[in-house]
Amino acid sequence: MLVETHELTKRYGRVTALDRCMLSITEGEIFGLLGPNGSGKTTLLRLLMGYLRPTAGSAKIDGLDCYRDSVAVHQRVAYLPGEAKLVRQMRGREALVFFARVRPDGDLNRALALAERLELDLSRPVSLMSTGMRQKTALAAVLSSHAPLLILDEPTSNLDPTARREVLAIVVEAQAAGKTVLFSSHVLGEVEETCARVVILRRGQVVHEQTMHELRRQHRIRARLTGPLPAVPEHFNGALQIFQPTANDVLIDTPGELAPLLGWLATAPLAEVRIEPVRLQTVYERFHGGTR
DSSP states (O other): OOEEEEEEEEEETTEEEEEEEEEEEOTTOEEEEEOOTTSSHHHHHHHHTTSSOOSEEEEEETTEETTTTHHHHHTTEEEEOTTOOOOTTSBHHHHHHHHHHHSTTOOHHHHHHHHHHTTOOTTSBGGGSOHHHHHHHHHHHHHTOOOSEEEEESTTTTOOHHHHHHHHHHHHHHHHTTOEEEEEOSOHHHHHHHOSEEEEEETTEEEEEEEHHHHTTOEEEEEEESSOOOOOOGGGTTTOEEEEEETTEEEEEESSOSHHHHHHHTTSOEEEEEEEEOOHHHHHHHHTTOOO
């Protein structure tokens, strides 16, 4: 495993920001980190970067302790924080030159090529750039690195849809080149599109892990009934999640084949039925209070 945490915990007095976090990320994987503000995502990323000392547990990157061996860890990681800071007196090109020289694995030519793909005006001073332009500059600097691990905290925030698509394409290209990506985002569609696996955090705890391969096999059936739902056959026990928001409406989530389920459902007094794929939004809302 390239990234591993074991019972990783961070407390601030009586407040537990991260609680016994256990996760592992394999080399060459795009791994998604989900959760609302205050769920522990940024604390986890800062612990991985060695910026914070854990209260308990451990975090390792490439076998190195993230806190005790932080200098060596930083040589293996390119990190985009949620609020990237740039020297405002520099022009865009100067900022990319600076970051390329700071890192042993910096690549100015690649940074300039990425800036062009992102349609970034490098002649403009950072102080006169929009928030989106500063984000693009930081992305060009980070994504140009040859570090084996990219940690990206809200990489597409403040970007227009065209730039968002380009950034996601660059991330996928990075994975194809052998890099590992830890991708934290509030935009569930982006995570679903790019990540192979995700975890959901709630109040500092990992409450769910989901692979996109398994998610794409799942379906949700929405049905309107004219009478009571028949008893669920025993062979479906534990395989279905059934919700009845009203007496006449039913939602059924199934992780497997549809044919046997439809055979049973055909015995129900149906007025209307609709089948749709389960999306990451649906899974996320099970843990963060959305509507079903």
